Structure formats: C-alpha cells, structure tokens
Amino acid sequence: MILGLHLLALVLYAAAWVLQLRGFRGGREPGLSGVTVVGGGLAVHAAGLLLYALSYRSLPLVGLGPASSSLALFISLFVLAASVRTDLRAAGLFLLPLVLLLVGEAVVVGIEPTGRQIAFRGPWFVLHVSAIFIGYAGLAAASAAAIMYVFQFRALKRKQFGSVFGFFPALESLDRLNKVGLAVGFPALSVGLLAGWSWTLTFGRGLALDNPGTILGIVTWTAYLVAIAARSRPGPRGERAAVISAVAFLVTFVAFLALRITAREAGFFL
Amino acid sequence: MAADARDGGRADAATIALVGLSHHTAPIELRERVYVDSASVRDTVRGVMESPAIHECVALSTCNRTEFYFQAADAASAESVAIAAVAARAGMGPGEVEAYLYHRHGYEGVLHLFRVAAGLDSLVVGEAEILGQVGDAYELGLSLPDSVGPVLHRLFQSAQAVGGAVRSETSLGRGAASIPSAAVRLAAKVFGSLEGRSAMVLGAGEMGVTTLRCLLSEGISDVLVASRTLDRAQETVAQIGGRAISLEDVWEAISDVDILVTSTSAAEPVVTSDKLGLSRGQVGSPLVVLDIALPRDVEPGVGGLPGIFLYNIDDLHKVVGATEEARRAEAAPAETLVTDHAKRFWRWYRSREVGPLIRGLRAHGEAVRLAELERLLAELDGLSESDRERIEAATRRLLNKLLHPSTVAVRQAAADPNAIDFLDRLRDELRLAASSPRSESVTEEDIESSGPANGSADAESEEPNEARS
Structure with missing residues (x-):
C-alpha cells in the first residue's frame, strides 16, 4: 500500500510535469490544471508517508527510501505553495523533476525502515x-x-x-x-x-x-x-x-x- | 383555411439578414465616412426602421466595420433600405457603394455576427474590444422603440455569450495584440504586477498617451509627463492625470521611475547611455524603457546598461507578431465553438418559424380535403348521415397519415442550416397554392406533373401517431 501510494504520487507528479512542459512548448502561462494535479500528487504522497509512520511507528526520516520521499514531500510543498500564486506556477518546471527523482529513488530502493539502530x-x-x-x-x-x-x-x-x-x-x-x-x-x-x-x-x-x-x-x-x-x-x-x-x-x-x-x-x- | 395558409407563409418569409462593410472590403476613408457614432445612431436606425419590410434593426459601428442587422419580412427590400442608408452616409450612390458591401442571410448572418463577437473577423484576430462594442450596439438598439424584438434580442445575447465562451474556453484572446498592450506585457514580464509602479512619458504624442493609458489601466499609480513645453505636458496631464514636469527635471526624476515611455518627435536620441547611466547610478530596481518614437528617442547602447530593459517599436511589433501567431493556432477551436453556437441558435430560430409553416401545410391539406369531400358528397346522393360522417372521418385520417411524414421532415429540416432552400421552396409552394384557385382541387394531372412520388414505401411503413400529427 505504501509503495502503491508512492507509485500513484509519482504518476501524478509526472503528469503535472508533462502539463508544465506542454505549456512551456506553447509559450503559454501555466493554467490551474497543473496545480490541481500537483495537489493530488502531494495528497497521495503525504498519505503514503502517513501510512509509513503508522505502520512502522516511526517517522520516515531514517533510511534512503523514506528520507528521499520525505525530502521530496517538502519540495513538492514548495511547488504547491508557489503555484497558489498565478505568476509562479511555472516553478514546477524545474522543481518537479527533483521531486520525481527523489520519489523514484525511494520507490526503487524501497520505502521501509533499515532496521539499524541509531543513537541520535x-x-x-x-x-x-x-x-x-x-x-x-x-x-x-x-x-x-x-x-x-x-x-x-x-x-x-x-x-x-x-x-x-x-x-x-x-x-x-x-x-x-x-x-x-x-x-x-x-x-x-x-x-x-x-x-x-x-x-x-x-x-x-x-x-x-x-x-x-x-x-x-x-x-x-x-x-x-x-x-x-x-x-x-x-x-x-x-x-x-x-x-x-x-x-x-x-x-x-x-x-x-x-x-x-x-x-x-x-x-x-x- | 386558405387565409391561414397565407398568413403562415408570410410570417415564415421573415429572415435574419445583414448588410455591412468592414476592413476586409472598404478602405479606412470610406469606413470613417460611414461610421455611425452614438449620437447619430438613433436617427439612422429610425430611418431604416421606417421601411415596412424591416421588423427589427441593430446597427453595429466601429472604426473597422459598420453593419446593419435585421429581422426582415423581405430580405431584398431590407437590404435596399440599408444600402441606401450606407450610401447616404458615404456620400455615394447606392450602386457605387455596393462594391464595398457584403450581404449575409439567415444562418450565414448569424454565423457572421458570432464570428465578429468572438473577434475572429477582427483586424487583430481575438481582440477583446469588439465584444464590448457588440454589447453597446445591442444596448443602443434596446434604447430605441421597437428596434430590438425577440429575434435580435436573442441573437445579440447569444453573440455576447459566444464571445465570452471563446475567450474563456480558448486561448484566442491571450497575449498582447496591439502596441500599447505589448508595452504593458513587456513591463509586466519584468515587474509582475504593475500595481503601484511609476511611469514617465517623454513627449506627449498620441501613441505615448495611449500607451500610458494602458499602463494606468494596469494599476500604475504615479505618472510623470514631460514634453517640449510645460504647457503641452500640462494639457496631457489634464487628460489622463499625473504630474507635468519640464524636460530639465527629467534626469533627476528618472531615478524613481520604473517605466519610461518615449514618443517625442526629436530627430536625435533624447535618452543617451551617459545621461541615463549617471541618473540611475546604483538604483537597485530595473527600468523598462519603451521607445515608441520614429526616429528613435533612445540610444541603442542604453539597453546594455545594468538593470535597463530597452524596447523599440520593432520589438513591440515582434511581441504582437508572436501573439498573432499563437492566436492563429487557436482560431480553429474558436471557429468550431462559434459554429456550434450558431447552429444551436439557428435550430431555435427555425423552430419558432416551423410552427406557422406546419400550420400552413396542414391548412393547405385541410382545404384540399374539404374541397374534395364536398365534391364527392355532392356526387354520392342518398347517403345516410352516418355514412357521410364515416367518409368525413376517413378523409381526415387519410390526411393525417399523409401529412405525418411531411411534418416530421419539416421539423428536421428546420434544425438543418443546409435545408433552408427546401423550407423556402415549401413556403413558396404553399403561398402559391393558397393564392391559386386550383389549390383547392388537385387533379391527377397535377400529381403526374410533380414527378414520381419518392419514398412512398417509406411513408406507408411509417406508423403515424394521430395524436401527434
């Protein structure tokens, strides 16, 4: 389920980026549809990480997969916050690939605890x-x-x-x-x-x-x-x-x- | 009954029509002469409405077009009246002005107005002003007694809805399509919102003032006007607001300005790199310089100064050109939208016409039935009352069954813009039949001469619903 939600988030982020690319090719300022898709991706992504926290009783901050996913969530939050302003919706053109890279990495290496004990x-x-x-x-x-x-x-x-x-x-x-x-x-x-x-x-x-x-x-x-x-x-x-x-x-x-x-x-x- | 058929025929002959000229057909000198301003539109429309052929009339007049839209009993007579009105304004003879005019009837007229409202027929495709002008023409029409009736009321309201839909559902209206709006777009690409920004205009030429007006409409709050003489600057300030300053004060004031518009008639550059570099110094915020003068007012080297964005009239044309290219790409979806709306309007228009036509068709059939029944009953002497009633009922059923497929066909044809000829021919035939004494006794020769009875098998296979027919 956690992996499924991450995959869905990945698809939505990718769709949002494709919309941005299409707008860029046409030389038109981005519309509201891209923002909605980013919002959907963010919601699904957050649900995936919440499920992780509930399932493993720890925040997804340790381990390459969970940490990459959490960092991606923070960046996509910036994308959404910037997109609320009409004049900054295009910021996703550069930030969404970073989000895709991090979520993709998390999906590839696995979103689960490493099992290692850390002192801090x-x-x-x-x-x-x-x-x-x-x-x-x-x-x-x-x-x-x-x-x-x-x-x-x-x-x-x-x-x-x-x-x-x-x-x-x-x-x-x-x-x-x-x-x-x-x-x-x-x-x-x-x-x-x-x-x-x-x-x-x-x-x-x-x-x-x-x-x-x-x-x-x-x-x-x-x-x-x-x-x-x-x-x-x-x-x-x-x-x-x-x-x-x-x-x-x-x-x-x-x-x-x-x-x-x-x-x-x-x-x-x- | 025959009288009903004639009434129906006359009502059905009414159609939507327009006569006009535009930038496509007439030079600017003629358009200027024909232009109907708001002060004279009442008299012009009233004069046109004096013709009994015209039921409703709206005049749409802008710098690029003057068009008269009618709901008329007889399109040809209405057009003659409109041509005479245009010729009078142009100071030409009707035959002479005819070469610059175009005529549209029925569906073509509807489609034309919808394309106009959508900006598809404009000089700058997709321009927004025309939608407001269509609305103004309609409002003016409403203010004149009997000028706007149910047809033009719905036509112009639909046209405005189409214009709005094209703007909201396609990208046709996006981008800058004129020099002043290109200037605003460039400034906005540097500053984002222009709310609270300051602008200075050097030289109070017409284009400079128009550009400044455009900037003001975007929220520019502080405006400085400098001209060759302080009086001239003050005249401009009286028109658009702001502060007038002398040319000597320009270089001191320029350090606080965000946008500089130059439109002087000076032969040499007025703004040089040295002067501007010295005045702006270490100013952190950018300055957008819009040089719309010919010859140019700003030295090209100014564009190389840090924080300065310099654009001349060619650059502004490039922005407009890029917009036009994008708009041309958006024209196809807009045309589809306009055609859909025009067809929808046309269905409504024909459906309100089809009632009298069907009544006319039935009245004609009923007249023939009664005439034939009368002749038959006269020949068949000694029939009982009950036999007479049965024969009468049989002829009525026969008529209903015969008319049912025709009624369905007329209803379908009313919704099809390509079937106008069919309906017109039917209307003419009914009118002829109603006015001819022979109409009340159709002979076998008449049927033979009208050709083979196409689709008779289909007609037989139909199961007419008597209640409906």
Missing part, C-alpha cells in the same frame, strides 16, 4: 532532520527561481519573445521566490545543523567532520551564505544574485552526488 533519536532528531529537509527544499526553490530568472532575464535583454518569455514568470516574481526560498531555508538549515551538532557535542563523539551528512550540511550552509551575500550588494542585483544562487545549488547538488557515491554507510540518507 527522539524529538531533537526529528527537529534536526526536518529542519535540514526544509533547508534543502528552500534552497531548491530559491535555485529553481534563480535558474528561471537567468533564462527570463536573457530572453528579455536579447528580445527573444518565445517560450521562455511566454511561460516563465516575471523577473520580480522570480526574485521574490528566490528571496522566500532563502529566507525560509537558511534559518531552517541553521537550526537543523545546530540541533545535530549540539547533540553530537553533548552526547556523541564531537563534530563528525568525516560524516557525509555533516559535509553536505556545511556545503549547503555555505552555499546559502554566498547566495544571501550576493543579494545584499548595492546596485541592480537581479541577474548576479540569480546566477550565484543557481551556482550555489549546483555545487550543493554535485556535493550530494559525490558524497552519495563515496558514502561508506549505505542505507542512510547519504
């Missing part, structure tokens, strides 16, 4: 992982906005009135989404990292700098700092801030892939 558990662990997931989702949203900003900026500067011009939101709207992504994601990531480090400093072996999770956390946090610093410079900031946000996300994503490949502790999120 309880409410602080939930806070740590949830806040970090919101941090990653915020960065993904900010970066999707930044990538679209760069494309739209260039279309407007080069006077190319095609698909990008027609489908992508206004620069100001994208700038706002970038700002919101950073404003929500950075504090959340900071809280998540602090919660993890406080626990390891108090009860554990100290800061585990060789832990892939710690490394990714630090890389992401630094990426955020750079993106925020780029926004705070005086003068026309739009394109510069957007490029820096996009590069920061790219660096984080590459770091995530590299750590996944070299991670010693397979079975955990990283």
Whole structure:
C-alpha cells in the first residue's frame, strides 16, 4: 500500500510535469490544471508517508527510501505553495523533476525502515532532520527561481519573445521566490545543523567532520551564505544574485552526488 | 383555411439578414465616412426602421466595420433600405457603394455576427474590444422603440455569450495584440504586477498617451509627463492625470521611475547611455524603457546598461507578431465553438418559424380535403348521415397519415442550416397554392406533373401517431 501510494504520487507528479512542459512548448502561462494535479500528487504522497509512520511507528526520516520521499514531500510543498500564486506556477518546471527523482529513488530502493539502530533519536532528531529537509527544499526553490530568472532575464535583454518569455514568470516574481526560498531555508538549515551538532557535542563523539551528512550540511550552509551575500550588494542585483544562487545549488547538488557515491554507510540518507 | 395558409407563409418569409462593410472590403476613408457614432445612431436606425419590410434593426459601428442587422419580412427590400442608408452616409450612390458591401442571410448572418463577437473577423484576430462594442450596439438598439424584438434580442445575447465562451474556453484572446498592450506585457514580464509602479512619458504624442493609458489601466499609480513645453505636458496631464514636469527635471526624476515611455518627435536620441547611466547610478530596481518614437528617442547602447530593459517599436511589433501567431493556432477551436453556437441558435430560430409553416401545410391539406369531400358528397346522393360522417372521418385520417411524414421532415429540416432552400421552396409552394384557385382541387394531372412520388414505401411503413400529427 505504501509503495502503491508512492507509485500513484509519482504518476501524478509526472503528469503535472508533462502539463508544465506542454505549456512551456506553447509559450503559454501555466493554467490551474497543473496545480490541481500537483495537489493530488502531494495528497497521495503525504498519505503514503502517513501510512509509513503508522505502520512502522516511526517517522520516515531514517533510511534512503523514506528520507528521499520525505525530502521530496517538502519540495513538492514548495511547488504547491508557489503555484497558489498565478505568476509562479511555472516553478514546477524545474522543481518537479527533483521531486520525481527523489520519489523514484525511494520507490526503487524501497520505502521501509533499515532496521539499524541509531543513537541520535527522539524529538531533537526529528527537529534536526526536518529542519535540514526544509533547508534543502528552500534552497531548491530559491535555485529553481534563480535558474528561471537567468533564462527570463536573457530572453528579455536579447528580445527573444518565445517560450521562455511566454511561460516563465516575471523577473520580480522570480526574485521574490528566490528571496522566500532563502529566507525560509537558511534559518531552517541553521537550526537543523545546530540541533545535530549540539547533540553530537553533548552526547556523541564531537563534530563528525568525516560524516557525509555533516559535509553536505556545511556545503549547503555555505552555499546559502554566498547566495544571501550576493543579494545584499548595492546596485541592480537581479541577474548576479540569480546566477550565484543557481551556482550555489549546483555545487550543493554535485556535493550530494559525490558524497552519495563515496558514502561508506549505505542505507542512510547519504 | 386558405387565409391561414397565407398568413403562415408570410410570417415564415421573415429572415435574419445583414448588410455591412468592414476592413476586409472598404478602405479606412470610406469606413470613417460611414461610421455611425452614438449620437447619430438613433436617427439612422429610425430611418431604416421606417421601411415596412424591416421588423427589427441593430446597427453595429466601429472604426473597422459598420453593419446593419435585421429581422426582415423581405430580405431584398431590407437590404435596399440599408444600402441606401450606407450610401447616404458615404456620400455615394447606392450602386457605387455596393462594391464595398457584403450581404449575409439567415444562418450565414448569424454565423457572421458570432464570428465578429468572438473577434475572429477582427483586424487583430481575438481582440477583446469588439465584444464590448457588440454589447453597446445591442444596448443602443434596446434604447430605441421597437428596434430590438425577440429575434435580435436573442441573437445579440447569444453573440455576447459566444464571445465570452471563446475567450474563456480558448486561448484566442491571450497575449498582447496591439502596441500599447505589448508595452504593458513587456513591463509586466519584468515587474509582475504593475500595481503601484511609476511611469514617465517623454513627449506627449498620441501613441505615448495611449500607451500610458494602458499602463494606468494596469494599476500604475504615479505618472510623470514631460514634453517640449510645460504647457503641452500640462494639457496631457489634464487628460489622463499625473504630474507635468519640464524636460530639465527629467534626469533627476528618472531615478524613481520604473517605466519610461518615449514618443517625442526629436530627430536625435533624447535618452543617451551617459545621461541615463549617471541618473540611475546604483538604483537597485530595473527600468523598462519603451521607445515608441520614429526616429528613435533612445540610444541603442542604453539597453546594455545594468538593470535597463530597452524596447523599440520593432520589438513591440515582434511581441504582437508572436501573439498573432499563437492566436492563429487557436482560431480553429474558436471557429468550431462559434459554429456550434450558431447552429444551436439557428435550430431555435427555425423552430419558432416551423410552427406557422406546419400550420400552413396542414391548412393547405385541410382545404384540399374539404374541397374534395364536398365534391364527392355532392356526387354520392342518398347517403345516410352516418355514412357521410364515416367518409368525413376517413378523409381526415387519410390526411393525417399523409401529412405525418411531411411534418416530421419539416421539423428536421428546420434544425438543418443546409435545408433552408427546401423550407423556402415549401413556403413558396404553399403561398402559391393558397393564392391559386386550383389549390383547392388537385387533379391527377397535377400529381403526374410533380414527378414520381419518392419514398412512398417509406411513408406507408411509417406508423403515424394521430395524436401527434
């Protein structure tokens, strides 16, 4: 049943993305149908994770499958929140593939507990992982906005009135989404990292700098700092801030892939 | 009975018709002369309505078309009246103006109005203004006594519904289809909502002011107008609101502006990279510059400055062109929608006509039956009262059974736009039959001369419902 709900969510997310692609090809601003499909996917996805929590009596935060699925849920929440505003519905064009990748990965590796016992558990662990997931989702949203900003900026500067011009939101709207992504994601990531480090400093072996999770956390946090610093410079900031946000996300994503490949502790999120 | 048939025939001859000219058929000079403004529309329509051939009339007049829609007893007479009205306005003879006019009757007329309301017949396909203009024409018609009756009332209400449906159910109306709306679209792609934004117009030319009006309708709150003389700027401000400033104050004020529209008649660029770069300095928010002047008012290098988005008249044409291309792709579904609505209207229209036609058909049959019955009873002397009644009842049943398939066929034909000729011919035949003394005694020769009785086997196999027929 959990797998079935995830498969259904996967289909709905894929359908929503296809609708976005069709709109992009036609150079038309996205309609309400895509939002409805994303909403349906999100509801089914949330039901799948709720069923997981009820079945295994633990939140789906540990293990590659459950953790990927939970992160995907946070990102699709950003997609839906952005889609409520007519002018930001196109954000799904870049965020939905990420959601599809994560849910697809969860389906492939299996959405079930690893059976491993971890020392860090309880409410602080939930806070740590949830806040970090919101941090990653915020960065993904900010970066999707930044990538679209760069494309739209260039279309407007080069006077190319095609698909990008027609489908992508206004620069100001994208700038706002970038700002919101950073404003929500950075504090959340900071809280998540602090919660993890406080626990390891108090009860554990100290800061585990060789832990892939710690490394990714630090890389992401630094990426955020750079993106925020780029926004705070005086003068026309739009394109510069957007490029820096996009590069920061790219660096984080590459770091995530590299750590996944070299991670010693397979079975955990990283 | 014969009189009933004639009445029915006369009522059925009424039809929807239109006479008009548009950008497809007439040059702008002629369209301007023929244009009927709201002040003179009453007199014009009243003059046309004086013709007894015209039952209802609505005049639709815009800068691209002038059309007279009728519900008329006789389309040809009504058209002559309309042609005379157009010719009078054009200052030409009826024969001379005829070359620029088009005529549509019946279903074609309905389809034409629906296409017009949907924006499919417009110069810029899918433009929204025409729907409002169709509504205004109808409202004006309503304000004139007897101008709008049940047919044009329903026709124009349906036309407005079709226009709305095309806009909501297809993408025909999306995008920017004029230079001012392209300007708004470009600004909106930078700023999103234009609510609360500020704009400056340099030069108070007609296009600049029209563009500014468009921006104002999108919520621009702060408007500055600068012109060669302060008086001229103040004149413009008096028309559209905002503040007038002198040309010397432009460079100081420009740092707080989001959108700059230039439409001066200067021979050299007024806005240069040096001046604008210096004025904008470290301003964080973007500036959209819309140069709609020819020759251009803004140095091309301005577009390379950070945070500045520069568009000239060619760029705005490109946006309009992209919209037109997209709209052409959307025209096919819109045409289908319009045709569906026109057919639906036509079914209603013919169904209200079909009653008198069927009554006419039955009256004719009844007249023939009574005449033949009278002749037969005169020949058969000595029949009892009960025999006479039985013969009378038999002829009535015979008539009902004979008329049933014809009645069904007429009802079906009424719903089919391609069957107009059939119904018209039937109406003419009934009228002729009603006016001819021979109609009351159809001979075997008449039947022979009308050709073979097609479908007689089918008619026999039908099980007519007497109650219905």
